[in-house]
Amino acid sequence: MDVALKILVVEPDAARAQDIIDALKDGGWGNVFIVSDISSLAPKLTEIDPDIVLIDIAHPDRDTLEHIGTISHAKARPVAMFVDRSDADLTQAAITAGLSAYVVDGLQKNRIKPVLETAIARFKMIEQMRRELDAAKQALTDRKTIDRAKGLLMNARNINEEDAYSLLRKTAMDQGRKVIDVAHALVTAADLLG
Structure with a gap:
């Protein structure tokens, strides 16, 4: 408390x-x-x-x-x-x-403290579930972006999915960035050129 x-x-x-x-x-x-x-x-x-x-x-x-x-x-x-x-x-x-x-x-005076403690605990639990849901939604969005970037690389370079992901990873490591950031940049560039 x-x-x-x-x-x-x-x-x-x-x-x-x-x-x-x-x-x-x-x-x-x-x-x-x-x-x-x-x-x-x-x-x-x-x-x-x-x-x-x-x-x-x-x-x-x-x-x-x-x-x-x-x-x-x-x-x-x-x-x-x-x-x-x-x-x-x-x-x-x-x-x-x-x-x-x-x-x-x-x-009722004797119920105030336990009710507030329960309200706080319930609020924290719901907040945790919200954060987890937001994280899951973000992970799904990131996965879709990475999949789209892999598809672009597969078509442009005529490589398989595994090689496309390896290229994304290598580029991210070389640039000190996250794979999702590289994938997002690639998808954005493709949309601009599209």
Whole structure:
């Protein structure tokens, strides 16, 4: 648990806000900022740049959830929301908005710390999956570029695929570049000459 986390809490009720601060301090988190009005969330996010956002809202609607997901940058940081009631549509809207935790039955002091820890862990897991997906997409794109470059070399030099790849590798090594960079340059040049 990182005790230096900056936590931004959206809570309109001052007494409940103090309960949240107390619960977070009891959990070892003391770097807490309170926003009492959801309309102030966007500028506070820019000013504070929190590590996590905790929102307590009694009765959200779909528009509110989408708005919160957008302004809180839920895809860039964990966002935990406590609500008093929900239904299947609101739950789906919370997931679509990218919330890391959506807790029904209101905010209870003893649940704040475990919910935030879970939200942080879930966010990190999703971020890892996003990075892996991006890496896989990039690898596929690179593979296609290399295959296209090999095809160009095979046609231009009348060589087989293995020799074409060896030529790409040798050129990359001679130039101190990556194979994908050489392949990309070759494909770009072929497109310009094409």
